[in-house]
Amino acid sequence: MLQSMGAAWNPVGRVRAARYYRGNDRRAGGGGEAGMNKPIDSFVAANDNLAGEARRWDAETRGPFVAKNPERRDPFVTQAMKWPIKPLYTPTDLEEAGFDYLTDLGFPGEYPYTRSTRPNGHRSDFWTMTQVTGFGRGEEWSRRARYMLDQGLSGLILEYDLATTNGYDSDDPMVEGEVGRAGMALDSLEDLEAAFDLPFDKLKYLMSVCNAPQPVNLAMVIAALEKKGVDPQDFVLHIVNGILIEYTCVGRYIYPPEHGLRIATDCIEYIIRNHPNWAPLSIISAQLQPARANPVQEIAFSLAIACAYIDATLERGLDIDTVAPYLNHFVVNVDMDFFEGVCKFRAFRKCWARLMKERYGATRPEALKIRMMTSPTTTALTLQQPLNNIGRLAIMATACALGGAGEAMTTPLYDEAHALPAEDAIRVGAALQHIVAHETGVAETIDPLAGSYYVETLTKQLEDAAFAEMDRIFAMGGATKAIEQGYFQRALGREQYERNKDIEEGRRKWIGVNHLVLPEEKREIEIFRLDDSMEDDQAAKVRALRARRDQAAVDAALEKVRRAARNGDNLVPPCLEAVKAYATHGELCNVMREVFGVHTPDSQLSGV
Amino acid sequence: MADYQGRRLRVLLAKLGMDTHTVGITIIGHALREAGMEVIFTGLKQTPEMVVAAAVQEDVDVIGISTLSAGHTRSLPKLARLLREAGAEDKLLLAGGVIPEEDKPILLEAGVGKIFTMGTDTRDIVRFLEQWWAEKQAAETV
């Protein structure tokens, strides 16, 4: 009968009840006490027999059933990690995992924060409910932003077009067809001055999503805010500044990794020293998911990358308790495997806390606590039968909440697989979060799934595997070296291929795609089409700017940037001077190209 | 040299413009390799001119362009035209990724041989190429 349960069943002898109950000092001697003070003797006797009972159950009850009703999968594995899933988890599994409540979980708001970084979970405040909607470009962005502020939002996200994020001006032939499509076209301070025609009394938080040319972008935003007379203390600017993840996936980088890290650290240092209420980094671990990273890779890669930023910032003369609270912003998604998602969040909190304590000796809670923005992943959504996606989003949002949704949750739109955001989709996405928050009760107690034999086993497995992977990366010399060697790219390339095969060969069922497919379904892909004249206008605008500005002042400012780049000085101050003289985005990025060179990567296609 | 077994199919994969999503092209590249084809990957941020130059030097039979942004209605026809000008129009030009229905006729008209939208089973792509190749070989020996 044991064979029918697969290789994963490991009957073990005694459960050491004393260990499991370490926190409980009330070892009653005799019998007959009511409620929670059950005599420990009787418990010990029962658990001694647990493994035996489990074997008996499998032989007498489950086994015969399975003999007549074969299992529907072989093997049962988790979706991303492909770890075996046993039919049943019991206290024996916790015993084997070495689980200990106080060491592994602790209490909310206390090290190691596994159950929650918040002392009262979501009982005082829910997570901030946000949504991503497409942002327009330039004046259009401004109009949309003003509308959203009027609707009561107090935070906005500023995204840029591919020309900008790759470090080109709008009139550069390299970026033909890209200007203003994926976000705002930012060629010079002029563009931001126009965009920042906003009621800053309502706008309290701005996230600027830029990576490769971050010092240039940061300088532009600071200069634009100055021009608007905004008090930087009264306002939070959050720059994504996440260049290292761009090397591993997505690919919006310009310079070689060590220079990319250096200029990112310039921005981090500048903000810590000059604008301590701002946030200089967001590690968007979620970006690894479309690249098919599994949960262990998500945790390990993004934490190793965080360490690279931390190490670089520590070298600037700051200490860990100062630095870590600035560099602990993560964006983490869940996928459809419910328990992998929940356990990933718990493991993430614990891993960050352990890393800060064990590797760096951090002591302040602000340094030991991770900050997460969470979300259902769009990679789980299908083009086919889009209404199914509402169900998927609801399930994933629930997993987020059960995992501890962190500071904020975002719900993508159910229609997001390349269609225009329709009003219904926006409304449904927002409502979903409220339904999870108010109707399900999952957030009424803190970390309700704790103690589940499966959940705790899986959480510990993820934690152990993540640390093993991190050790591998540290042995290579850290995340930057691993990027240079193409380690992440190759690992992700392999995952991409394998996961795609799982779907094509039916090992993973995806409703609408390879299961319950509607044969006659015709799904229209709509993409956002831009008026081509917009690109021409923007190109003309930047050309006109170059013609009328004080070229001598610009050249002098660019030379200062060049020198700072060569000498290793912080690039933000000279960039600030240059953008005020109306040096363009592309010009500044090119100066850095001269000094740093350009990165040509190992592709994910190399090395299977 | 081994007995002549016929040509081995060579496929060039590239991404045009600023779009850097590589998952689709990675999956297809591996699938083609598993099918015994040689895959030449030219990288990201390619211009149509670069793709044509590489395609000629590598004497590829098929060119696969992956596109997720909206520039394809300009860049793909340009690529097709440059291939013709270089005398390389016998190379099959494939487009894959996010391509709306209404753009397909334009692309096919301009010289794209076949379009595989996102989510196409890689086994279908391999089968298509093998069949195309077999037909081409047969036509050449006639």
Add this chain to the structure above:
Amino acid sequence: MGIAADLLDGKTAAGARAISWLDDGDPRGAEVIKRIFAGTGRAHVIGITGPPGAGKSTLTNMIVGELRARDKRVGVVAIDPSSPFTGGAILGDRVRMARHTLDPGVFIRSIGTRGAAGGLSRSTHDACLVLDAMGFDMVIVETVGVGQDEIDVVNLAHTTVIVGVPGLGDEVQAVKAGILEAGEIFVVNKADRDGYEAARRQFELMLHLREQSRPAETWTPPLLRAVASAREGGVEIVDAICAHRAHLDATGGFERRSGLREREQALALLRERLARRAIAHAGDSILAEVEARRLDPYSAVERLTGQES
């Protein structure tokens, strides 16, 4: 034939097609070689070899840039491993040489090993002849990075550049015999990394031992440093390549190596062809006997060659 004439004229598509024929073993490839052979022997063939992770492609990219700055026309043959199971390959070396794609003075060809061991493909030699005939001054052969079995390139190239990198273990650092004895120029790439000094010392030691064991050797292999990703070291490497060329010219070595290379190629072709003919003649039956262990290999070969018509 059109292809041969066109490629002697420097036409890219013709040269590319000829290389494909040779790579596939198409009989037309052999015909092309017959026609262009007289037009070859001029190009300086440079091998670039080293363990995986040494940064050969980036280094090649840098060397090509420097050669172009000196007005040399350069062909590159970049070899990557083919899958032993499917025969397919992902040939990704071009990615790191993208900036030369549009330069008409550069021709880059990616080739899969297609089952050959030794770091090269069976067609590499002929591909070099094609590029030679097309008029390229230098032909760079960038081998697969498999470690210490890369002897083949040494026989093929006039000048072999061995690339090492800090941080690899002893066994991968090509410290083993063979490759280290045969290279002419040694480069420690990624010299900005930890472990550079140690790697350099390793090479120095080996080169010293080599020098001692070859008192008659007139060429002193330079040990250079490079950080190819930052474009450092290219000038020195190309200087060394040119110096080696001058040395070969002065000692008659250039022609000698060119000749020896062709002799080796002829022998290789002969081996393959004879084996094929013998087996085709005798059928698989004799080899089947060997596989069933009813016949030993020596007797089998006597029978096979005895049956040569």
